Structures are given as C-alpha cells and as structure tokens.
Amino acid sequence: VGNGGQESVCGWCKDKWGxxxxxxxxxxxxxxxxxxxxxxxxxxxxxxxxxxxxxAIETARRG
Structure with a gap:
C-alpha cells in the first residue's frame, strides 16, 4: 500500500491499480x-x- 494503495479492515488492501x-x-x-x-x-x-x-491473533487463539 506504500506506493498508492489503501489499507482496509480484516487484512484487505487495494493496490494502486484498484x-x-x-x-x-x-x-x-x-x-x-x-x-x-x-x-x-x-x-x-x-x-x-x-x-x-x-x-494478538495467537493470544486470542489461546483464549
């Protein structure tokens, strides 16, 4: 995302081409x-x- 992309929730991102x-x-x-x-x-x-x-995912996984 550093070259024109965009972050989103839950691991989603959009690259500079959309x-x-x-x-x-x-x-x-x-x-x-x-x-x-x-x-x-x-x-x-x-x-x-x-x-x-x-x-944080590992911690949640262990409960």
Missing part, C-alpha cells in the same frame, strides 16, 4: 482449521484489525 487483495496470516488459517472456540476467537480478533497483529 485491485483488492486479502492478506491471511498462517496463524489465522491454522486456527480456522482447528475449528471450534479457537477458530472463533482468532477470527473475531482478525475482524477488528486494519494492520494484522499476529501476536
């Missing part, structure tokens, strides 16, 4: 694969982020 991308950290995909409460906590944490905070 194409949207979602950055998905491995810790989130691992939590989603685990399922249950762990997945819900990690997902809920990610939904509040503009800049992805892996440590």
């Amino acid at each position: 194409i949207s991308w979602q950055i998905t950290p491995r810790v989130l995909t691992d939590a989603m694969a685990a399922g249950g409460d762990e997945a819900k906590r990690a997902f809920d944490a990610m939904m509040t982020m503009v800049k992805i905070d892996v440590a």
Whole structure:
C-alpha cells in the first residue's frame, strides 16, 4: 500500500491499480482449521484489525 494503495479492515488492501487483495496470516488459517472456540476467537480478533497483529491473533487463539 506504500506506493498508492489503501489499507482496509480484516487484512484487505487495494493496490494502486484498484485491485483488492486479502492478506491471511498462517496463524489465522491454522486456527480456522482447528475449528471450534479457537477458530472463533482468532477470527473475531482478525475482524477488528486494519494492520494484522499476529501476536494478538495467537493470544486470542489461546483464549
């Protein structure tokens, strides 16, 4: 996003040509694969982020 793009929530960003991308950290995909409460906590944490905070997702995942 540093060269004309734009950040958005939940790991989404738009590049300088207007194409949207979602950055998905491995810790989130691992939590989603685990399922249950762990997945819900990690997902809920990610939904509040503009800049992805892996440590916060890991903390949420552990409960």
